[in-house]
Amino acid sequence: xxxxxxxxxxxxxxxxxxxxxxxxxxxxxxxxxxxxxxxxxxxxxxxxxxxxxxxxxxxxxxxxxxxxxxxxxxxxxxxxxxxxxxxxxxxxxxxxxxxxxxxxxxxxxxxxxxxxxxxxxxxxxxxxxxxxxxxxxxxxxxxxxxxxxxxxxxxxxxxxxxxxxxxxxxxxxxxxxxxxxxxxxxxxxxxxxxxxxxxxxxxxxxxxxxxxxxxxxxxxxxxxxxxxxxxxxxxxxxxxxxxxxxxxxxxxxxxxxxxxxxxxxxxxxxxxxxxxxxxxxxxxxxxxxxxxxxxxxxxxxxxxxxxxxxxxxxxxxxxxxxxxxxxxxxxxxxxxxxxxxxxxxxxxxxxxxxxxxxxxxxx
Amino acid sequence: xxxxxxxxxxxxxxxxxxxxxxxxxxxxxxxxxxxxxxxxxxxxxxxxxxxxxxxxxxxxxxxxxxxxxxxxxxxxxxxxxxxxxxxxxxxxxxxxxxxxxxxxxxxxxxxxxxxxxxxxxxxxxxxxxxxxxxxxxxxxxxxxxxxxxxxxxxxxxxxxxxxxxxxxxxxxxxxxxxxxxxxxxxxxxxxxxxxxxxxxxxxxxxxxxxxxxxxxxxxxxxxxxxxxxxxxxxxxxxxxxxxxxxxxxxxxxxxxxxxxxxxxxxxxxxxxxxxxxxxxxxxxxxxxxxxxxxxxxxxxxxxxxxxxxxxxxxxxxxxxxxxxxxxxxxxxxxxxxxxxxxxxxxxxxxxxxxxxxxxxxxxxxxxxxxxxxxxxxxxxxxxxxxxxxxxx
Numbered sequence: 001x002x003x004x005x006x007x008x009x010x011x012x013x014x015x016x017x018x019x020x021x022x023x024x025x026x027x028x029x030x031x032x033x034x035x036x037x038x039x040x041x042x043x044x045x046x047x048x049x050x051x052x053x054x055x056x057x058x059x060x061x062x063x064x065x066x067x068x069x070x071x072x073x074x075x076x077x078x079x080x081x082x083x084x085x086x087x088x089x090x091x092x093x094x095x096x097x098x099x100x101x102x103x104x105x106x107x108x109x110x111x112x113x114x115x116x117x118x119x120x121x122x123x124x125x126x127x128x129x130x131x132x133x134x135x136x137x138x139x140x141x142x143x144x145x146x147x148x149x150x151x152x153x154x155x156x157x158x159x160x161x162x163x164x165x166x167x168x169x170x171x172x173x174x175x176x177x178x179x180x181x182x183x184x185x186x187x188x189x190x191x192x193x194x195x196x197x198x199x200x201x202x203x204x205x206x207x208x209x210x211x212x213x214x215x216x217x218x219x220x221x222x223x224x225x226x227x228x229x230x231x232x233x234x235x236x237x238x239x240x241x242x243x244x245x246x247x248x249x250x251x252x253x254x255x256x257x258x259x260x261x262x263x264x265x266x267x268x269x270x271x272x273x274x275x276x277x278x279x280x281x282x283x284x285x286x287x288x289x290x291x292x293x294x295x296x297x298x299x300x301x302x303x304x305x306x307x308x309x310x311x312x313x314x315x316x317x318x319x320x321x322x323x324x325x326x327x328x329x330x331x332x333x334x335x336x337x338x339x340x341x342x343x344x345x346x347x348x349x350x351x352x353x354x355x356x357x358x359x360x361x362x363x
Numbered sequence: 364x365x366x367x368x369x370x371x372x373x374x375x376x377x378x379x380x381x382x383x384x385x386x387x388x389x390x391x392x393x394x395x396x397x398x399x400x401x402x403x404x405x406x407x408x409x410x411x412x413x414x415x416x417x418x419x420x421x422x423x424x425x426x427x428x429x430x431x432x433x434x435x436x437x438x439x440x441x442x443x444x445x446x447x448x449x450x451x452x453x454x455x456x457x458x459x460x461x462x463x464x465x466x467x468x469x470x471x472x473x474x475x476x477x478x479x480x481x482x483x484x485x486x487x488x489x490x491x492x493x494x495x496x497x498x499x500x501x502x503x504x505x506x507x508x509x510x511x512x513x514x515x516x517x518x519x520x521x522x523x524x525x526x527x528x529x530x531x532x533x534x535x536x537x538x539x540x541x542x543x544x545x546x547x548x549x550x551x552x553x554x555x556x557x558x559x560x561x562x563x564x565x566x567x568x569x570x571x572x573x574x575x576x577x578x579x580x581x582x583x584x585x586x587x588x589x590x591x592x593x594x595x596x597x598x599x600x601x602x603x604x605x606x607x608x609x610x611x612x613x614x615x616x617x618x619x620x621x622x623x624x625x626x627x628x629x630x631x632x633x634x635x636x637x638x639x640x641x642x643x644x645x646x647x648x649x650x651x652x653x654x655x656x657x658x659x660x661x662x663x664x665x666x667x668x669x670x671x672x673x674x675x676x677x678x679x680x681x682x683x684x685x686x687x688x689x690x691x692x693x694x695x696x697x698x699x700x701x702x703x704x705x706x707x708x709x710x711x712x713x714x715x716x717x718x719x720x721x722x723x724x725x726x727x728x729x730x731x732x733x734x735x736x737x738x739x740x741x742x743x744x745x746x747x748x749x750x751x752x753x754x755x
Binding site for chain 1: 365637641645655658
């Protein structure tokens with residue numbers, strides 16, 4: 001019985017963090033935010049560490065690691081509000097291909113995703129969070145029609161993995177005829193999402209296994225990754241709040257010596273640390289206890305989102321007026337957490353899935 | 364990360380399960396049954412006082428937190444009561460093992476473990492709560508004795524207790540932390556008066572204890588004179604570990620899920636009400652988070668790693684969660700939830716209300732939530748201490 005990280009896992013996370021400290025400081029995030037589909041130099045540095053291939057089997061050029069390892073990477077990316085593809089292109093798309101791709105499809109796509117040569121957007125929002133504005137994709141004779149919203153890692157994607165209304169999974173070339181791409185601006189300028197409109201668009205079916213089960217796994221994995229991203233972003237916000245409170249003076253004292261401020265910091269860390277334990281368990285369960293995966297992924301996502309929201313506003317408050325400014329840039333973390341909360345299902349939706357998964361109610 | 368148990372531990376689990384099956388029927392339930400006989404049986408099998416040396420009346424096993432955990436898991440699963448857990452066993456025994464004299468260990472640990480000596484804790488005073496070190500109960504030297512005068516409060520089980528472990532001021536002229544001594548004495552002595560302290564639950568879970576010229580032999584001190592603060596902190600460490608037990612939250616959650624499945628409102632299960640269900644799910648996530656957090660701390664302990672701030676949050680979060688679970692059960696029961704004191708239609712013997720109120724006491728006791736937040740921010744996050752107003 002061992003509930004903790006291995007020294008390899010700690011080293012891997014450390015090296016991702018150190019790399020991001022070097023290549024992805026706040027100035028770099030600012031430059032990319034809203035202007036570049038993603039920061040290609042930051043991605044390149046991550047490719048050198050093997051991050052995009054983290055869950056891809058070694059035979060396809062990846063590291064062949066567990067979802068817990070991927071969660072540790074996601075935490076590091078959230079910590080640095082890194083404007084790079086990861087959740088969709090490096091975790092969900094490979095899981096789709098591993099789950100239901102043919103041998104030829106795996107050989108064709110997995111190595112390129114692992115090397116960062118190819119970026120995959122993932123369109124599963126309707127299945128994960130529910131359809132808005134009557135969005136949904138229908139497949140007929142190998143062609144797709146309809147609308148997919150909130151497509152993750154849309155910016156700069158070369159291919160898209162698209163779920164249809166009947167949980168079929170498809171690969172679509174970003175340049176396919178009849179595909180209309182519309183960028184969506186969100187609060188979080190570090191992640192470029194969008195909308196896809198399909199008018200009888202040519203698609204490649206992923207059908208070598210059980211697509212519905214694979215789609216569920218993708219949703220679970222995505223929720224765990226977003227929770228880990230929030231864990232990283234929230235942890236960093238607490239560090240920043242504590243550091244600021246130790247420096248900023250009012251009434252002749254550092255504000256961090258006032259209990260009103262200290263207690264806010266204590267509440268933040270007391271709420272966030274158990275999220276780490278929950279996320280580790282959910283990620284481990286994803287690989288080792290698939291029967292618990294849906295419920296634990298949902299709990300990790302929903303609970304970390306609730307705590308993340310609390311940390312984001314409280315850390316901002318500890319910074320006083322400065323926290324509210326663009327100059328300090330704390331809002332990049334605040335907004336990243338806000339994005340994570342809604343993507344692939346907000347807390348209420350995700351908790352509903354947890355209730356269904358344990359048979360408390362029907363679907 | 365590997366949550367499987369090795370064959371040695373699986374075998375141990377099988378052994379505990381067999382015990383539970385064989386003896387489950389004879390286990391005492393609630394106030395019924397012979398708790399002392401049960402305790403004796405548990406000690407002889409190594410399911411209570413497991414790591415206490417044999418010479419002091421324990422089972423004498425090597426410390427193994429995984430085995431302790433397996434025992435707890437299997438006892439909870441079988442609905443069996445764990446061994447006795449009064450303040451004597453949970454707090455005094457570990458303190459004596461760490462700091463007691465050989466004579467004190469021999470004299471007190473065995474009978475305490477067997478439930479033959481019931482202890483109470485004399486720490487808090489009306490004027491010394493969060494600032495415990497400012498306590499003023501005086502112990503003045505007189506020949507071979509100390510003569511004690513003063514008052515303690517929040518003393519649970521004082522009326523039933525045979526003995527007290529008590530903090531007194533022996534060095535009136537020393538700084539407040541250096542003038543305290545830790546004494547052990549009988550509660551049956553002349554000059555001791557116990558008055559029940561009725562709390563908001565309607566019961567007297569605590570007492571006030573008054574000392575008037577109580578004579579205690581000077582040799583009945585744990586540690587040196589003036590070292591009582593150090594000795595007491597060893598004890599408080601054990602108390603804080605005890606107050607944040609995540610197993611209790613798991614048991615409560617289970618009862619809460621049953622309640623939601625079985626109680627009806629307008630002929631529909633509560634579980635079918637999306638608002639109540641969402642609140643239940645929020646709490647379920649918290650219970651899981653604290654449960655896995657406990658596993659993380661367990662592993663850190665096994666590895667000899669310092670979990671840092673992760674450990675400091677357990678009392679604060681654990682007590683709060685238990686309180687919230689009870690609060691939600693009351694809301695789920697609605698008007699049924701306000702029934703109390705043996706009323707018709709009362710659910711779960713009224714324990715949800717009792718827990719809800721008593722848990723507030725636990726949030727305050729053993730270091731208030733606010734003191735916990737000071738500890739977390741100062742020791743866990745390295746924030747500055749409150750500037751000292753004046754030297755006491």
